[in-house]
Amino acid sequence: MKNVLQWNPPEGLTGVEVIYTVQYFIYGEKKWLGKPECKNISRTYCDLSPETSDYEHQYYAKVMAIWKTNCSKWAETGRFYPYLETQIGPPAVALTIDETSMSIVLTAPEKWKRNPEERSISMQQIYPTLKYNVSVYNTKTNRTWLQCVTNHSLVLPWLEPDTLYCIRVQALIPGPPRLSPPSEKQCVTTLKDQTSAMK
Amino acid sequence: LADGVAVLPAPQNLSVHSANMKHLLTWSPVVVPGEIIYYSVEYQGEYEILYLSHLWIPSHWCSSTKGPQCDITDDITATVQYNLRVRATLGSQTSAWSTLEHPFNRNSTILTPPKIKVTKDGFHLVIELEDLGPQFEFYVVYWRNEPGAKEHVQVVKSGGIPVHLETMEPGARYCMKAQTFVKAIERHSAFSQAECIEVQGDAL
Amino acid sequence: RCSPSMDTNPVKESFQGIKGAIQTKDTLKNVTILSNLHSIKPLDMCCVTRELLEFYVERVFKYREKLSLQISRAVSSISNSFLALQRTVQPCKEHNLCPCSEEATDATRNINNNYEELEVQSAVIKSLGELDVFIAWIDKNYHQETSTA
Numbered sequence: 001m002k003n004v005l006q007w008n009p010p011e012g013l014t015g016v017e018v019i020y021t022v023q024y025f026i027y028g029e030k031k032w033l034g035k036p037e038c039k040n041i042s043r044t045y046c047d048l049s050p051e052t053s054d055y056e057h058q059y060y061a062k063v064m065a066i067w068k069t070n071c072s073k074w075a076e077t078g079r080f081y082p083y084l085e086t087q088i089g090p091p092a093v094a095l096t097i098d099e100t101s102m103s104i105v106l107t108a109p110e111k112w113k114r115n116p117e118e119r120s121i122s123m124q125q126i127y128p129t130l131k132y133n134v135s136v137y138n139t140k141t142n143r144t145w146l147q148c149v150t151n152h153s154l155v156l157p158w159l160e161p162d163t164l165y166c167i168r169v170q171a172l173i174p175g176p177p178r179l180s181p182p183s184e185k186q187c188v189t190t191l192k193d194q195t196s197a198m199k
Numbered sequence: 200l201a202d203g204v205a206v207l208p209a210p211q212n213l214s215v216h217s218a219n220m221k222h223l224l225t226w227s228p229v230v231v232p233g234e235i236i237y238y239s240v241e242y243q244g245e246y247e248i249l250y251l252s253h254l255w256i257p258s259h260w261c262s263s264t265k266g267p268q269c270d271i272t273d274d275i276t277a278t279v280q281y282n283l284r285v286r287a288t289l290g291s292q293t294s295a296w297s298t299l300e301h302p303f304n305r306n307s308t309i310l311t312p313p314k315i316k317v318t319k320d321g322f323h324l325v326i327e328l329e330d331l332g333p334q335f336e337f338y339v340v341y342w343r344n345e346p347g348a349k350e351h352v353q354v355v356k357s358g359g360i361p362v363h364l365e366t367m368e369p370g371a372r373y374c375m376k377a378q379t380f381v382k383a384i385e386r387h388s389a390f391s392q393a394e395c396i397e398v399q400g401d402a403l
Numbered sequence: 404r405c406s407p408s409m410d411t412n413p414v415k416e417s418f419q420g421i422k423g424a425i426q427t428k429d430t431l432k433n434v435t436i437l438s439n440l441h442s443i444k445p446l447d448m449c450c451v452t453r454e455l456l457e458f459y460v461e462r463v464f465k466y467r468e469k470l471s472l473q474i475s476r477a478v479s480s481i482s483n484s485f486l487a488l489q490r491t492v493q494p495c496k497e498h499n500l501c502p503c504s505e506e507a508t509d510a511t512r513n514i515n516n517n518y519e520e521l522e523v524q525s526a527v528i529k530s531l532g533e534l535d536v537f538i539a540w541i542d543k544n545y546h547q548e549t550s551t552a
Binding site: 136138141148157160176 | 318320321322323325333355356360361362363366367
Binding site: 027083 | 542
């Protein structure tokens, strides 16, 4: 739910100092609203997360380019519906390992918030059907398999000792599926088989 | 002939063959020696039949096609009745429309048991199911191959990917079978043949 | 309560293909048709769902003259999916499991009033453009029903 408006500079104005002004509109309300932090700016993006934090509404945004004494027409977005269009992030993944099993704990990404003190809202609360695709890669057998998880933890028992396993996890909102990018690949080696180690 | 003008005959013997939610409309070709005949296909769903009966919609892929068949899968997108019609065209000549005798509903599609591939990674039982498209889920039933063994069921949401089924016990033999389920038509296929796999190691 | 299995995926896929084109045609940004759906109580879900399915079937999907072939095809797909959804909800009504409270009746009357305040073609375009709101509302509510049931 971090919603950033981005645009490309007007063509044919390279080397000319161009500034921009952004406005946004809440669908069903009365008028366009400005954002002071995005008035007469030279960067080509504007973070509208605070203005669009109510994800059940829909929004429009528009940008005007100004150079010297000229201004462009407004360039306008389509109707943006955060609830359906936000990109879901990957979960946080914590692995613990012992001789022959691995425990995986998943934490759903959090909704964007204005400041660290604000109460955290998990994306799981917003999308109760959110689930995870856990991909397990056994580097010794060169085999990969998937496990679909609906809660937050998974234990993989009976792994092969002294073997490097790599894990990646994607968050998934069903129908039609919205998939997060995969989490960072994390690899861990199971402990050596203690019985053979004592021989 | 009509008023001395050659009239192109309308296509005949329209029928729909549907399997695993792929729907193919076929008809008998119109033959004019030495000429290439083109066909146009149109459809109307039950909504159009009920509320807009004059409205026919050109098929996605067959508004002008040579073959005496048309993949209408992308036209049949709801589980309701559909009327279908075809006509032939040769140059400026166009035949009358020929309409499918009985409306088609995709809930009549033939659902075949899915192909399954069973593998293991150490003690982990892994299954890969045939990729039949996004409308297909799979019910996988698996059990330990021993008297009185309990059957377990797992829903697999998509095919084409190896999915973990169970962690097996050493020395045990596991069997499994699968059927497809299509939520859009609330129907499932027959089960596939059972396949079994054994795990090395001493039984516990 | 009645919580039929609502397969909305075909509608979402068809709508996704025409969302930009339809919503661009809707130039009345300061007006909405499906207002306050998120204030509907769980008890009223079935009634409002049934009423809105009928609203779209009877007052929106019939008007296709000025639509392009691509949009008309998508609207055909959506309208036929709505017929199927209506049949899914129908048993609830037949078993008197689809009561309409006063609030629910007011909400759907309000939606019809919003529609009637606009010229027909504008009202049709705006209603089509707000299909994503209706479908998201169905998903949220019928998922929470089935997941907690």
